[in-house]
Amino acid sequence: MRTPTAAVLVVGNEVLSAKVRDENGPFLARRLRELGVQLLSIRTLPDRTDAIVEAVDAERRRATWVFTSGGVGPTHDDLTVPAVALALHRPLVVCAPMLEALRAMHQRYTGDPDLPEPARRMALLPEGTRLLGDPSFPTLVVENVVLLPGVPEFLRLQFEQLAPDLASPPFRLACVYVRLGEDRLAPLLDAVALAYPAVDIGSYPRFDAADHRVRVTLEAKDPREVEEALRALLASLPDGALVRTDGP
């Protein structure tokens, strides 16, 4: 089975203008990793239709799943849903179960059974959108695009409604902490990277008072590949270079 992939699009002027620090990208990065999904990119975009259409169009072709965050409310700066419809060449149509979910939520919050017009617009969804999970707070999925809200608590609830459908075998990670600088380490890593192309090898130098100068990460889905690459790297280190290893 091929490793499923994902792209995250955070729609929000408030993040680009540093009014708010994005929580949704890091949350989705962590959860997707736990679920064995490889995240290919996180893009923070302005509240502009052209920017959202272009990013959805590019990412939906290369990733198994595209997650959008934000821009799904009733105001003029909520442009994600019509932009996704444009990117997928699907008309916006009234989704009756969504209209009922919005009406019930409005009544619960305000006591008023009549949904105002701007909120009714939130039931206009790309044709063919599927509503998953709790019908009163559904997760919206159209083709491989998942439309999540920007409010972090709501995003998490809606993501978790879909999470069981995403799960794939976990990544296996080994870490090697060394006293060598990257200068000395580079040719050793080149050799291991060449011999084990299925293993992702990262090299993270430090310049503080830690007990190591570089942390090397070795990661793949097949634990044997990780173990073999780890063994090859350890065998190539000069005496005294190793501080410790973690995992896999």
Added chain:
Amino acid sequence: MRTPTAAVLVVGNEVLSAKVRDENGPFLARRLRELGVQLLSIRTLPDRTDAIVEAVDAERRRATWVFTSGGVGPTHDDLTVPAVALALHRPLVVCAPMLEALRAMHQRYTGDPDLPEPARRMALLPEGTRLLGDPSFPTLVVENVVLLPGVPEFLRLQFEQLAPDLASPPFRLACVYVRLGEDRLAPLLDAVALAYPAVDIGSYPRFDAADHRVRVTLEAKDPREVEEALRALLASLPDGALVRTDGP
């Protein structure tokens, strides 16, 4: 004068795989805002040449400045410099002042006056790269692309060497906190957004126990535009809807 714009490309598998939380995107977002530069996008990319080339090529055409973060070290996963050279159609050439800076730094850290081969590779830069600021720790700029390191302390130092060249008049921001929900607020914001197209208007709902249900932000470079849009919005609010205002 047109508002200068920027795009940030964070190169790092470690962020996408949730091993590290990116600090550089939020730092650059905050500093660029303070400097009056409009940030158009932040993309977190994998350590892959094709992904970096494509992103540099797209962003350098639409932004005044493109900042890359990470991928400038000596190991196999440091691909940003050759990828920028490819995106700009410039050959990689040995940069003598960079070679001297690297040699001096290596000597300071290790006592060894001979620079190892992998570190010498870090002096291969796109032809025409300019070295700005402290010659022993220069900021690398080629065309409108600024190549910053991934280590946050170093990124900050190198960014600040360039910051005075970026500065533009500041953004002016007013905030309006209201008791209305977005449902009721939407048509009022539509009217203000239409009447003041130069003002960026954001609407941020809350669903907790705060004293307001929505924060509206009004932002532009011209303080008069912000004040007029603010006045128009306040005049349109129904009695009792306003909690308070901040700024401009």
